[in-house]
Amino acid sequence: MLPSPRIVFLGTKDFALPTFEYLCQTGHEVVALVTQPDRPQGRKQLLIPSRIKEAALARGVRVEQPVDVNSSNALELIRSLAPDLLVTAAYGQILSAELLGIPSLGGINLHGSILPAYRGAAPVARAIEQGQTETGVTVIRMTPRIDAGGMMAFARTPIGPDETAAEVEDRLGQIGAQLIAQAIAELVAGTVKILPQDRSKVTKAPKLTKEDGLIDWTRSNRDVHNQVRAMQPWPIASTYWLRRDQPVRLIVHHTTLAEGTGDPGQVLESNGDRLIVAAGVGAVRLLRVQLEGKKVCPVEDFLRGHQLVGTRFGKLV
Numbered sequence: 001m002l003p004s005p006r007i008v009f010l011g012t013k014d015f016a017l018p019t020f021e022y023l024c025q026t027g028h029e030v031v032a033l034v035t036q037p038d039r040p041q042g043r044k045q046l047l048i049p050s051r052i053k054e055a056a057l058a059r060g061v062r063v064e065q066p067v068d069v070n071s072s073n074a075l076e077l078i079r080s081l082a083p084d085l086l087v088t089a090a091y092g093q094i095l096s097a098e099l100l101g102i103p104s105l106g107g108i109n110l111h112g113s114i115l116p117a118y119r120g121a122a123p124v125a126r127a128i129e130q131g132q133t134e135t136g137v138t139v140i141r142m143t144p145r146i147d148a149g150g151m152m153a154f155a156r157t158p159i160g161p162d163e164t165a166a167e168v169e170d171r172l173g174q175i176g177a178q179l180i181a182q183a184i185a186e187l188v189a190g191t192v193k194i195l196p197q198d199r200s201k202v203t204k205a206p207k208l209t210k211e212d213g214l215i216d217w218t219r220s221n222r223d224v225h226n227q228v229r230a231m232q233p234w235p236i237a238s239t240y241w242l243r244r245d246q247p248v249r250l251i252v253h254h255t256t257l258a259e260g261t262g263d264p265g266q267v268l269e270s271n272g273d274r275l276i277v278a279a280g281v282g283a284v285r286l287l288r289v290q291l292e293g294k295k296v297c298p299v300e301d302f303l304r305g306h307q308l309v310g311t312r313f314g315k316l317v
Contacts, residue, residue, distance in 0.1 A: 006081070015172065070093070114154055120205035135159055253288040270303060
């Protein structure tokens with residue numbers, strides 16, 4: 001049996017956690033986790049460690065959090081760890097050629113799409129937003145260009161019509177864990193086959209912004225539903241309830257398609273557990289919502305305390 005390479009793992013978001021855990025559980029020599037610095041979160045802006053950092057500390061794996069992984073200090077740190085291989089997933093920084101040149105086996109990355117489609121920071125969200133019914137993961141040889149390296153392995157999975165980006169990412173993380181382990185074994189054995197990406201088929205998946213979550217009710221009901229699914233777990237879709245007095249932001253967590261016609265944003269039905277809003281084509285039924293500053297609740301709870309007849313949803317003008 002070939003010896004396990006010394007691995008430095010670079011990852012931050014939850015998508016990376018299953019791969020990190022799987023490598024540790026299956027006897028791979030993970031000598032350190034490099035992850036992004038803790039960021040202030042929530043109303044109180046508390047520094048909350050990521051789940052992968054907590055997992056590494058619980059396992060006794062060394063944790064490093066450089067602000068810039070390509071800085072001279074960070075490069076010196078990585079060299080001191082003497083890695084044979086860098087493994088990355090949802091880390092959040094582009095690795096320089098100098099950094100990738102430190103380990104003898106270079107670096108490999110787990111990406112949440114079937115490349116060359118959806119290169120970039122938000123592949124799962126952008127695929128759902130655009131109505132795709134299938135996605136997957138790809139293991140690539142890392143280069144300084146974003147998600148442009150040769151493909152070592154990939155696996156496909158369907159996207160359900162009501163699945164959120166968070167749900168799909170969870171599944172992709174599990175699929176990707178074993179795929180990375182397979183790629184490492186083939187890389188060490190010298191049997192890996194690396195296929196170039198077809199540049200003519202490249203599509204982009206740019207980083208999400210808060211503005212991506214604002215619902216445009218002039219779009220079709222399917223587009224709105226896809227947007228709500230895609231914006232989980234961040235930034236979460238939202239709209240403004242343009243009530244008679246003060247407009248208020250309403251965060252929309254879950255929806256489904258509905259029938260109905262009316263002016264985009266018009267409340268067509270508001271009774272019991274049915275809150276139906278007209279879109280550019282068809283209508284959308286809101287299932288779980290949250291007034292800004294309040295708790296998430298089923299729509300029937302929201303309707304008990306608010307009168308929506310004769311009002312509409314839309315953007316502030």
